[in-house]
Amino acid sequence: MSDNNVKRPMEAHMRPPKKARTAPAIRVCINEYQEDGSDSCGPGGGLEIRAALEKGIEERGIEINFRAIECLGLCKRGPSIMIDPGSSYFMYAQPEDVPEILDMVEKFVADVKALDS
Numbered sequence: 097m098s099d100n101n102v103k104r105p106m107e108a109h110m111r112p113p114k115k116a117r118t119a120p121a122i123r124v125c126i127n128e129y130q131e132d133g134s135d136s137c138g139p140g141g142g143l144e145i146r147a148a149l150e151k152g153i154e155e156r157g158i159e160i161n162f163r164a165i166e167c168l169g170l171c172k173r174g175p176s177i178m179i180d181p182g183s184s185y186f187m188y189a190q191p192e193d194v195p196e197i198l199d200m201v202e203k204f205v206a207d208v209k210a211l212d213s
């Protein structure tokens with residue numbers, strides 16, 4: 097059984113917000129296939145997380161750039177999500193974690209904005 101098939105609690109590795117020249121960004125891995133057959137985030141929940149995050153960001157009006165990408169280099173600890181500035185990570189995320197992730201992202205964006213004002 098691959099690591100992505102084992103349910104583990106989500107891990108949030110939040111770093112302090114930083115001033116940045118660019119707007120806050122969130123990147124969600126939705127990779128569906130690794131050539132060597134090893135773990136990838138998409139089948140482990142990444143695709144559902146992407147949809148729920150996009151919907152939640154829009155509903156809450158969170159000002160953050162959203163991108164779905166093919167790999168964050170955290171394949172064994174996926175589904176994985178990264179937010180910038182500062183490279184904070186969510187690992188072992190599942191769709192049911194999305195409300196908690198959105199809460200943290202919302203606070204992160206507000207903290208970054210406060211640094212810029």
Ligand code: FES
Pocket residue numbers: 125126127135136137138166167168169170171172174175176
């Ligand atoms: S496949 Fe998602 S981090 Fe690599």
